Amino acid sequence: MASQVAPSNIVVGSIVWVEDPEAAWIDGEVKKIDGEDITIKCKEKTVVAKASNVNPKDPEFPSSGVEDMTRLAYLHEPGVLQNLKCRFDMNEIYTYTANILIAVNPFQRLPHLYANNMMEKYKGAALGELSPHPFAIADSAYRQMINEQISQAILVSGESGAGKTESTKMLMQYLAFMGGKVNNTEERSVEQKVLEVAQTP
Numbered sequence: 624m625a626s627q628v629a630p631s632n633i634v635v636g637s638i639v640w641v642e643d644p645e646a647a648w649i650d651g652e653v654k655k656i657d658g659e660d661i662t663i664k665c666k667e668k669t670v671v672a673k674a675s676n677v678n679p680k681d682p683e684f685p686s687s688g689v690e691d692m693t694r695l696a697y698l699h700e701p702g703v704l705q706n707l708k709c710r711f712d713m714n715e716i717y718t719y720t721a722n723i724l725i726a727v728n729p730f731q732r733l734p735h736l737y738a739n740n741m742m743e744k745y746k747g748a749a750l751g752e753l754s755p756h757p758f759a760i761a762d763s764a765y766r767q768m769i770n771e772q773i774s775q776a777i778l779v780s781g782e783s784g785a786g787k788t789e790s791t792k793m794l795m796q797y798l799a800f801m802g803g804k805v806n807n808t809e810e811r812s813v814e815q816k817v818l819e820v821a822q823t824p
């Protein structure tokens with residue numbers, strides 16, 4: 624079996640991510656490379672790891688992260704997690720990867736995301752023009768449906784408790800806002816009816 628050596632972009636002095644059994648990934652500086660064994664000095668410990676468990680860290684990663692993962696210098700697991708965490712710490716739970724929206728469950732109401740004027744703001748805005756948001760995804764699907772006269776689908780996926788129902792409610796709220804005309808003979812608006820469907824267990 625061929626032994627694995629350090630990738631060419633990892634040299635002594637490089638700042639890297641190394642897998643950690645507790646924190647998933649920790650960062651540190653490469654002190655020594657001996658074949659496939661890399662010695663890394665991290666904040667609280669020095670570890671010797673196999674090259675396959677070490678990834679380069681972007682030294683120019685912006686402190687507030689990036690709104691779209693495709694702008695990351697390295698699109699690897701520690702890079703993606705660092706970006707999601709750094710945005711989450713600022714209560715920014717939504718992040719794009721191109722036209723995919725990633726939502727991290729905040730387990731609390733975040734009023735700045737659901738303010739009344741938000742739907743109006745996202746109306747007609749190109750995807751990526753404003754902060755990542757389910758309203759942007761719904762708006763994009765709605766406009767494609769109107770422009771191309773083709774049905775659209777939005778896939779909402781995640782593990783149990785990830786926030787699929789909450790995200791779907793926001794998508795449907797936006798679609799009802801865009802497409803629902805109030806019928807004066809009915810007591811409930813189209814928006815109300817659509818949202819009642821989303822709340823049915």
Ligand SMILES: Nc1ncnc2c1ncn2[C@@H]1O[C@H](COP(=O)(O)OP(=O)(O)OP(=O)(O)O)[C@@H](O)[C@H]1O
Pocket residue numbers: 728729730731732733781782783784785786787788789790
């Ligand atoms: N965007 C959000 N803002 C605030 N709270 C949220 C958000 N998303 C999820 N939550 C919280 O997390 C809980 C679980 O979310 P939700 O019911 O949407 O998950 P789910 O993915 O649909 O789960 P399941 O697959 O088990 O039905 C919600 O009841 C709510 O308290």
